[in-house]
Amino acid sequence: MIEFHLDTRSGVAPYLQLIHQVRQALRLGLLREGDRLPTVKEVAGGLAINPNTVLKAYRELEYEGLAAAKPGVGTFVTKTLTDDSIAAHAPLREELDEWLSRARAAGLDDESIEAIFRSTFRPQPQEDAV
Amino acid sequence: MAAALEADGLGKQYGRKWALADCTLTVPAGRVTGLVGPNGAGKTTLLNLATGMLAPTTGSIRVLGGVPGSGPAQLRKVGFVAQDTPTYAALSIADHLHFGAAANPGWDAGIASARIRALRLDPAQKAAKLSGGQRAQLALTMAIAKQPELLILDEPVASLDPLARREFLQALAETVAEQELSVVLSSHLVADIERVCDYLIVLVASRVRIAGEVTELLASHHLLTGPRSEEDSLPGDWEIIQASHVGRQTSLLVRAAGPVKKPGWAVDKVSLEDLVLGYMSQAAGGTTAGLLTGAAR
Amino acid sequence: MTAGSAAPEGRPPGTPPAAAPGELPRRTPPALDARGLGKRYGRRWALADCTLTIPAGHVVGLVGPNGAGKTTLLNLATGMLEPTTGTVEVLGGAPASGADQLAKVGYVAQDTPVYAGLTVAEHLRLGAELNPGWDDELARGRIERLGLDQKLKAAKLSGGQRAQLALTLAIAKRPELLILDEPIARLDPLARREFLQLLMEATAEQELTVLMSSHLIADLERTCDYLIVLVAGRVVLAGQVDDLLASHHLLTGPRRDPATLPADQQVITASHVGRQSSLLVRTDKPVHDPAWTVANVDIEDLVLAYLSRAASA
Structure with a gap:
């Protein structure tokens, strides 16, 4: 699980910021394969943003093969990006x-x-x- | 140069309730200062004390080096636009300007009539017939034409529509560019403050939670994301405003004077709104809002 | 993490559930459908000839100057006002036309009024009595999470807490459409953010259509995916935010008469300074003219452009 943040004045579309933060957490090893991402309700409620923004980000992550939705359970990370790259x-x-x-x-x-x-x-x- | 406003242990009591208690703060001169905080934090009381409309119960306040309301010279130095920009409904715009000229020795009739012309307002129009945005512009014109050294605005734009708000702020910014003027502006709209202010004060329950130059505040606050960590294991020069721990991750809103870097941690910029929310929710005892939302959930 | 909170995953809020096998797919009626809708007070038209369809499943921001007719439109939609001309349908039915219809629409009025003399608990009891679809668990859960003392009279609540109470009452009746009239204009930044958090959480959870008027573009930018700009009783812009942002461009380049632009480029605002022209244009086609520097617009640019065009007309 991770926590998202949003900079609405950065000029970067909010859904892209969410995607970027998932990738970043994967690279930093803060997220690993099998981890559940926060639910749409949790993200929309936490950041006070439109739920469709979160759905769009999660769909894109699924499309990239980084996450998969299990209906009724949640969206899960399907890949680990860390290897030893940080150390290397x-x-x-x-x-x-x-x-x-x-x-x-x-x-x-x-x-x-x-x-x-x-x-x-x-x-x-x-x-x-x- | 004397500070625009200097309060020391300032308090104001109504019956048993303290509207402002033991408030110590400095608003620098030559700045456009945004004053933000919860309703009931004492912002309006502070501004009314600064204009001399209220007298303090405790402590002292100096405005441009003088005691508020202490005489004609002091009154003349301070312009004030009150909450919701009241005007005299039955008077015409021209009447307002005549009144302003009569009441204010430093009145610049040229500035006043030029602004009314630029706004394309009919001087014969009664204030009651003006839109909210036009009324706000008239109130601002009155305050500017008296050529004050300090302009105090108490939530001037709260009830205006987006265009009227933008036009009001543009007029304010133009004035600051033309005249040497200090401005204090209280507002709930951080996006607006970000647009016009170069100095920010967050006031919660009569206390200054954070004050500083906007660019300096933005440069010294960071959002950090990294492996789950206890606060005492983090670098000592990180002042932690908000912390939240979720899963393997710790997110922090940090204030640090120097550059912040720590292997394995991602550093992001903080928007002014999230910075304000961070301090406000810290003061509120960590509510669910603010930049970091997970901890309280 | 609460049980069941993962439920709305996988399908946008508000989209109808896929039809079960053997069942005909259900057509969702629009959240709001106005045809030539008008409301006159004496000689003044508060709303005039308003034709507007808002699809269900969106968070809709309603923006416009004071006096543009926003509150009138919302009051017509809740059935608190009767139209002078035209018709309005809400979720396929006439506003306030019966118990069913009333149950489908939640309403939070300007400055979120509550009953000053009643306690928080009494508000919840009242809500339960008045609303057949009342979700008591949801209401109590939210009040608890907000840390509100149920024995407290509403008069003792802060503005932010009052707003949260009014929103909780509107959400707990489990409406399909939630109408909010400038709910947060007077709140401080923290109370405003907390209100929007609760609203967006409910939107994700309940597949709710939200119609909210506000002057605060920065807040609408976070929350809305559909935008309506209303000026002087008329709709001057309406559509999905993504589409609106994709079809509007800011062009800057050598000074030029807007009349010489291609026919598909509709000029919304134009300013000419020195040798340079800046135009905000609407077009569904890409802008290829190399003379222009093309920049994207944000919601604030759009709203201000349409408001200032209307103001100078």
Whole structure:
């Protein structure tokens, strides 16, 4: 079981935020195969959001093969995403941390850092194609 | 520069009931400050004490360095728009402006008539015939034209429709941009506060639960999701506003001065509304609402 | 986790249950069907020529200026008012036309009135006596969870608690349609959120259609999947939120006369500053013109656009 939150001013559709949080919990090992997701009633009541928003998110998770509904019982996680990736990626994270410290030391603010990351990250596939 | 408003141990008693008790707070000058809190928290009492319409039972209050209502000079420095923006129903808009000019030495007739023109209001119109939004705009015009240093607005937009509310806030924002003005605005509508305010005070039961610059508050509060943890096992520099434990997961609304990172934890931004709800439900003893809802269920 | 709370999983609230084998599928009548509906007071039309169909199974937000006719429309739907012209059907029947019809519709009036002199327990008893479909367990369960003292007189409750009590009473009669007239305008942010939590939980649990008027777009944005904008007694916009958001676009680009736009692009609002034009257009086709930067709109943009168009007309 996990608990959802919602940032209505983020510009990201609420159902996508729910999906993202399930994936994130799977990656962090907070959710594992066989875990039950909160019911639509619990999520709608907890966040004060339209129940259809929750249903839409759960359907999408089912479609992605991450969850399955058992009628009358609930929606359950059908996949575990954790393996050892968190631990395995620790060195990468540390390098990124170092890079971020250097960027901040160079006087870059968060927005500029994000801009550098995006502009470097996005064009990659095209470079490869050339 | 003196604070816009400074209260120290401020209290107001009606019969046996304290409408405001032992309230100590500072509203900085040069800011647009949003004042939010439950009904009955003492917001209206505080604002009425600031205008000098009420006298304190205990403690002291200073507004722009002076005692509220202490003389013409002090009165002239403070503009006030009361709850639901009352106007004189039987008077025309022009009558309102004449009255404003007569009653206020610093009255700027140019500003007043320019605003009425921009609003496309007919000066001959009686206030009783105006819509709620137009009445609110008239009340704001009256308060602005007296050229105050501090403008106090008590829930000015609560009963207005979305468009009238937006137009009122636009007018307020334009005024702040044009004149050097401090503003205190009480409201239940965090979305509106977020739009116009750069400083926020959450007042619950006469106490300041949190106060600060909006951008600073948003930067220093985080929503953290991670493995189930007891609170005493968490970093000491995390001030925990709300905590909730569900399954293998712990969710926290945390205030921290520096950057927050902890392997295995996800960090998300917090909206101003959820931040306000977090402090309000903390003060209410952890009700079911707020950012984190699971703990109480 | 309470037993049975997983029940509504798997099918959107409000969609009719699949027909049992051998049974003909049941057609759900619309929650509300108004044809040329009007209400006149003296010389003034509070609502004029309103034609509107609201499908069942939605949470519907009703927005508009004060005096637009929102309360009149809701009062006509509950049967508290009689139309001057036209007809209105609610869940396939005439409003308040009998015990059956009354049982199907719950109503929470403006500022959520309750009986000041009655205790919370007396409110529940009254609810049980007046409503044949009363769900006492549900009512008591909610009151308990809200932490309300049943012996307390309603006059002693806070505004938020009063609103919760009024909502509990309306929900416990297990209506198919719940009508709320600006229930939360006066509540503080926490009380407002708690009210909406209870409302959305009931919506998920009971497959309820909700019709709620409000000035608070941020709250409607969370809760509503159907939107109606009413101005001066007329419906100026109605539809499912997803469809409305998909069919409206904000275009910015070099200054241009809106009259030169393709015929399928209906201009809702236009502003021209310097060399730039910003248009909010409605179209069911994609906007391909490379001169425009196309941005999505949110519900607040939409509501404000339709209100300001109506105000300047």
